Amino acid sequence: MTLHLLNKSPQSMSLYSNMLASLSDNDSILLIEDGAYGALSAHNKIFKSLPDTVSLFVLRADTEARGLSERVSALFEVIDDNQFVELTCQNVKVVSWY
Amino acid sequence: MTLHLLNKSPQSMSLYSNMLASLSDNDSILLIEDGAYGALSAHNKIFKSLPDTVSLFVLRADTEARGLSERVSALFEVIDDNQFVELTCQNVKVVSWY
Amino acid sequence: MKFSLVVHSSPISQQSAATAFRFAKTALEAGHEIFRVFYYGDGVLVANSQIAPPQDEINLPEMWQALAKQYDIDLVVCIAAAVKRGVLDDNEAKRYEKDAANLAAGFELSGLGQLAEAIALSDRVITFGA
């Protein structure tokens, strides 16, 4: 179980495709910083082919800052900093995509 | 007449597409730094739909550093630093894509 | 849980350096341990004592110093990355014949071995990059 942290917008297509290629079942993805834009519904297609066992999260401080509070796709669970820390505990390793 | 300087590899797809959308007839493109990888033949398709009036250049110091000397596509003219300076004189403005 | 963080990003130019701080603070307040923060690449700039951020903006050097004091965290700045970027302690200032040291209090210059050790001794290593 790996947590994948990603902090760039979907404009960094190859970063997203490298991350997606690196997923195992039961991994989690947390979008942070400019990565939060990836949680806009317009970008759902990026995540559509993922297995159900992969969980998708986005960081609240980053969605709020960017005006995304009302615009986050239902594919994502919005989490706070405490839950970010918990996610890094629940997963056995963390891979940062930046 | 504008000189477009671009310094990222074709991995930055949206940078390339923004630049391509910004071209006028008789503009020039000079690939520098990691942009030099754009001159690999494998990336010819990026530049294929350009009008013949747009000239394509790549900087010699950057192709040599990266092992591209023997691998530059025929679409590009390899130029040295002096010719880089001349290009900025021949064009009336310079737009940097980075 | 014992964490170590690797910070690659400039405290001024990229949000990522601030995210690292928020993570550290949240983890510590939740009762976890931060074994070490290792600043690498442009991340080393946080330890430049000459930095004077505008009053109304985030001041990461001071925030790290206060956090390290409160929780006794190891703030290690990669010495090779720091010397190249003009962040020197007394020894390095002398070695390179510079007038004065400018390593901020609470930070320590050391080698990449400290990163290897942090990897070996921590439960989780988290990279904050840009």
Add this chain to the structure above:
Amino acid sequence: MKFSLVVHSSPISQQSAATAFRFAKTALEAGHEIFRVFYYGDGVLVANSQIAPPQDEINLPEMWQALAKQYDIDLVVCIAAAVKRGVLDDNEAKRYEKDAANLAAGFELSGLGQLAEAIALSDRVITFGA
């Protein structure tokens, strides 16, 4: 031809800062004028006098200093960007109550107005970014 250059990139972390130097040197040797180099963002780090690059690596601070001396170029460092990143002249060191200035010789701290002026007075403005 009268050029001004805008350098956004760190002299340590990105090649772009070195490309700017090569361009300036080539243009000057070809008989052109460099009216001003304006360092902005992480580009301001080139003016940190504490920088000590490894012996066998490129030393952009020294190279710019030598070039500016030979050809009388204006090397202007954005003051707001510099203060945030810990590059201070005597005035700013005093204002922010820091021990010492660390602006390298040959560079000058000034405001963004110097960039506006460079745009107004130059035939070409070329940005080196990263």
Add this chain to the structure above:
Amino acid sequence: MSDKKSILIINQSAPYGSNKARESLDVALTCAIFEMPVSLLFIGDGVLQLLNGQQPEALQTKKHEAMLTALPMYDIDCLYVTSSDLKQHGLQSEDLAVPVKIVEQKQIASLIQQHDTVLTY
């Protein structure tokens, strides 16, 4: 100053993740103060600067949206956005914090031609 050159600032960066967006506005304001005509073009991720409802309190940083709404006070009121880039992020003009002119991607070339100097961020 001997000349009033017109400036086009092309913004390709999202706000907050890096400080490029801020730097570009600081340059825009300065050029405007020097009475140089300034136009701003937002393309790619640059359009994300314009999103309304920004609340960056938790990041302890200035609200980018507020800086944008201050531009007209400095006589900067030529803001251009490409329709294709808005669409790419699923955004419409109602989502934007400030009034902008929505242009087609093929008009970027004419904007570049119409200005004396082009800066990119």
Add this chain to the structure above:
Amino acid sequence: MSDKKSILIINQSAPYGSNKARESLDVALTCAIFEMPVSLLFIGDGVLQLLNGQQPEALQTKKHEAMLTALPMYDIDCLYVTSSDLKQHGLQSEDLAVPVKIVEQKQIASLIQQHDTVLTY
């Protein structure tokens, strides 16, 4: 050191344009000196680090290729490259400066699973 954790370093950056590629090798060498097993995976633009014929004299910077060829002396000999990323740049194994294992993209997940710590550059 109480533990010999295995490290996977994922390289996504081209050499020379930024110093990420260099930083990753410095970390790799250090971990190897501390007797931690290190594997390097080159994906995306990272594969460009491996191109042979690099001549960076005009840039006054160290030859990245030379640093790569020194890795076996530090017992780092697990270098992985994805075939799809080589193909994307039109490269084949003859174009590479050092011996590598060419893997399929779907094997990246297993490489991550097989190592204790993953660093990215």
